[in-house]
Amino acid sequence: xxxxxxxxxxxxxxxxxxxxxxxxxxxxxxxxxxxxxxxxxxxxxxxxxxxxxxxxxxxxxxxxxxxxxxxxxxxxxxxxxxxxxxxxxxxxxxxxxxxxxxxxxxxxxxxxxxxxxxxxxxxxxxxxxxxxxxxxxxxxxxxxxxxxxxxxxxxxxxxxxxxxxxxxxxxxxxxxxxxxxxxxxxxxxxxxxxxxxxxxxxxxxxxxxxxxxxxxxxxxxxxxxxxxxxxxxxxxxxxxxxxxxxxxxxxxxxxxxxxxxxxxxxxxxxxxxxxxxxxxxxxxxxxxxxxxxxxxxxxxxxxxxxxxxxxxxxxxxxxxxxxxxxxxxxxxxxxxxxxxxxxxxxxxxxxxxxxxx
Numbered sequence: 632x633x634x635x636x637x638x639x640x641x642x643x644x645x646x647x648x649x650x651x652x653x654x655x656x657x658x659x660x661x662x663x664x665x666x667x668x669x670x671x672x673x674x675x676x677x678x679x680x681x682x683x684x685x686x687x688x689x690x691x692x693x694x695x696x697x698x699x700x701x702x703x704x705x706x707x708x709x710x711x712x713x714x715x716x717x718x719x720x721x722x723x724x725x726x727x728x729x730x731x732x733x734x735x736x737x738x739x740x741x742x743x744x745x746x747x748x749x750x751x752x753x754x755x756x757x758x759x760x761x762x763x764x765x766x767x768x769x770x771x772x773x774x775x776x777x778x779x780x781x782x783x784x785x786x787x788x789x790x791x792x793x794x795x796x797x798x799x800x801x802x803x804x805x806x807x808x809x810x811x812x813x814x815x816x817x818x819x820x821x822x823x824x825x826x827x828x829x830x831x832x833x834x835x836x837x838x839x840x841x842x843x844x845x846x847x848x849x850x851x852x853x854x855x856x857x858x859x860x861x862x863x864x865x866x867x868x869x870x871x872x873x874x875x876x877x878x879x880x881x882x883x884x885x886x887x888x889x890x891x892x893x894x895x896x897x898x899x900x901x902x903x904x905x906x907x908x909x910x911x912x913x914x915x916x917x918x919x920x921x922x923x924x925x926x927x928x929x930x931x932x933x934x935x936x937x938x939x940x941x942x943x944x945x946x947x948x949x950x951x952x953x954x955x956x957x958x959x960x961x962x963x964x965x966x967x968x969x970x971x972x973x974x975x976x977x978x979x980x981x982x983x984x985x986x987x988x
Contacts, residue, residue: 660743661827662734662739663732664732665743667733669730671742672726672728672729673690674690675721675722676688678722679977679980682708682974683977684706684981685707685757685980686705686983687702687703687721688703699740700740702741702983704743704744704984705758706758709972711757713774714757714765715753715774716755720751722750725749725750727749730746732745778968779938779965783937784933787901790851790965791963791964791965793846793849793961793962807915814953817950818915818952822918829912829918831913835977835978838911838913840908840914840946841927841946843866843889845961848866850865859872861873866974874893876894876895880904880906886923887908890908890925890927892905901931904926904927905927905928907923908923910923922948922951924949925947926956929942939963939965942960943960944959945958946959
């Protein structure tokens, strides 16, 4: 095995070089140095194909010539599958080349993986895949999961994937980042105690509205009947019911994590109102709780012959947000070739990047 000194190259790069294709990332990378990229050659001694993140362990040779092990954190198996990975892309005994960002903690031999080159010789991306690289990989071998729908939706039904937004239209950060929210004093106090390692997803807990409205993973609209529309979120297998044809909420509704939703058609828009939420410690954004007074409205419209779904949504939560309802926008593209597989969240994989075990 080659020495670490001869096979590690340290490259200082701008964060934006990776952010350009990094819409796939969904949890905090606060424990990684995103301004530094390291490259290693090593031998795979473990590969865990899991959600919310896949992991591998490779053996390398350190500066003293001794073998040491490096933990590799990768994207979820659902997103990796969409980029050509499978459960046997890596195997114990494979010699691989890996590029990624090191942990800020000096005692942690850990890497946030951008890509690996394994036995196939192909550069397999995990995070930050540039658009040109995606186009190159799919040239002549298009991924059916990324192919546009042949026929658009006429009633909002179908599998929808968040539209990729580039350039000037790309938001600078999470649309519900604390810095952008009009917070009450209670909200500000919660943000002051913010710890990225308190992310509920590390406990395999699903997010609530509004954070689920435009998620990384696909969603599916299904008409169960004229009176019932379901919205399935692939992340954490959440299925939400929208009770149609109602102009007011029924009495004695029990609060829940996703609230209670009623819907109606206004001309060509699908309008959904939701309230009766339970408390959620990150319900209004990273580090910003939401309370039982939260109310959310979504307005969906179809464009491009039913192949594009646009949404405008507003959030009011007087316990944590001040002023008029916060408004945000999102877009989806119809991807009926996608397969809505189960999201089998592994609690060990959810926290492994924190524990290093």
